[in-house]
Amino acid sequence: MDANTCIRTKRDSREYKDEPISEETLQRILQAGRMAGSSKNTQPWHFIVLRDDARKAELAKCGDFAKHVPAAPLVIAVVLSPGGGAFDAGRxxxxxxxxxxxEGITSCPVAMHHADCASNVLGLPDDYQTAIVISFGYPESEASLHRGIPRNALADLVHQEQW
Ligand SMILES: Cc1cc2nc3c(=O)[nH]c(=O)nc-3n(C[C@H](O)[C@H](O)[C@H](O)COP(=O)(O)O)c2cc1C
Incomplete structure (x- = not known):
């Protein structure tokens, strides 16, 4: 898949097949995160890989919209180091x-609305915080990939030279 197609067709999907993600694939996903640019190359992130069902279920309780997380075969928590910027974590x-x-694996970012709960489940050191949790899995069906949520038209959001 070329980069443009990958970006355009990526949708946040919450229904996954009960199929594990291989260690090799996981390493490629983690490497992609590691290679992101960051402010002054501070790389203010740690990635916590979760595959244990009980821990995924505990973490899901820390978000208000995280019911699908326990069923995801792979979950990665992006943790921000002290002073780190949300933009860097987002990249x-x-x-x-x-x-x-x-590689055909869909995903969904999941907010942790109860930060202390997430810190506790993930065992974070003081001053580290969960930027986002991401659930990953092979799509359950074609339909689960196309909720049809539209994006704003470029004409409504692009400006030339000034607002
Ligand atoms: C910062 C952030 C937090 C999000 N938190 C959640 C969440 O807690 N639960 C969830 O199901 N989706 C969450 N999402 C996914 C959004 O709902 C999704 O990106 C948006 O609806 C667009 O969906 P689409 O790409 O499928 O069109 C989050 C997305 C972002 C960027």
């Missing part, structure tokens, strides 16, 4: 999601 997260999609 790493999107890199991982696109690298996965290029």
């Amino acid at each position: 790493a997260a999107q890199n991982m999601m696109l690298a996965a999609w290029a």
